[in-house]
Amino acid sequence: METIKKFQGKQYKELKEYLDAYRSELPDDxxxxxxxSFRVYLIPKIGNHEASSDIAVEFIKYDxxxxxxxxxxxxxxxxxxxxxxxxxNQGKLKPSTISQIVSEKIQRNFNTYNHTQAWxxxxxRKPGDNAQDCKTDYCQYDEAHQDYVYTQRNYCYR
Numbered sequence: 001m002e003t004i005k006k007f008q009g010k011q012y013k014e015l016k017e018y019l020d021a022y023r024s025e026l027p028d029d030x031x032x033x034x035x036x037s038f039r040v041y042l043i044p045k046i047g048n049h050e051a052s053s054d055i056a057v058e059f060i061k062y063d064x065x066x067x068x069x070x071x072x073x074x075x076x077x078x079x080x081x082x083x084x085x086x087x088x089n090q091g092k093l094k095p096s097t098i099s100q101i102v103s104e105k106i107q108r109n110f111n112t113y114n115h116t117q118a119w120x121x122x123x124x125r126k127p128g129d130n131a132q133d134c135k136t137d138y139c140q141y142d143e144a145h146q147d148y149v150y151t152q153r154n155y156c157y158r
Contacts, residue, residue, distance in 0.1 A: 092149035
């Protein structure tokens with residue numbers, strides 16, 4: 001049994017290193033997209049007959065309110081599946097937030113007036129509430145709030 005634990009420990013370490021390296025290479029928009037999300041907690045469970053089963057797996061429901069349970073199981077967890085709830089406009093930003101980010105990036109004043117000048121200059125959208133005139137890589141019309149939200153591609157990365 002001790003040999004199996006050592007073998008599984010090595011496999012876990014190798015798998016975790018591989019997953020961490022893979023995740024670090026993913027762009028934020030893909031990593032944070034629930035469409036590509038799959039995380040699950042797997043806890044080894046000893047079967048009734050040690051010799052007859054290679055490994056048993058138990059799926060548990062994670063309760064963020066009960067950190068004590070999680071801490072006691074943490075060393076045994078192999079994989080994590082987090083359920084992500086769909087959020088409207090996830091990853092979209094208001095003009096004031098875009099302006100603040102750009103201002104920090106370029107280390108100069110960049111306000112919502114400058115943001116408006118930029119979307120007009122680059123024809124990102126037309127004035128008014130016509131969603132069909134949006135270049136959706138950069139902005140989207142939010143019908144519920146009757147305003148525009150902007151994607152992270154909209155601000156300066158330099």
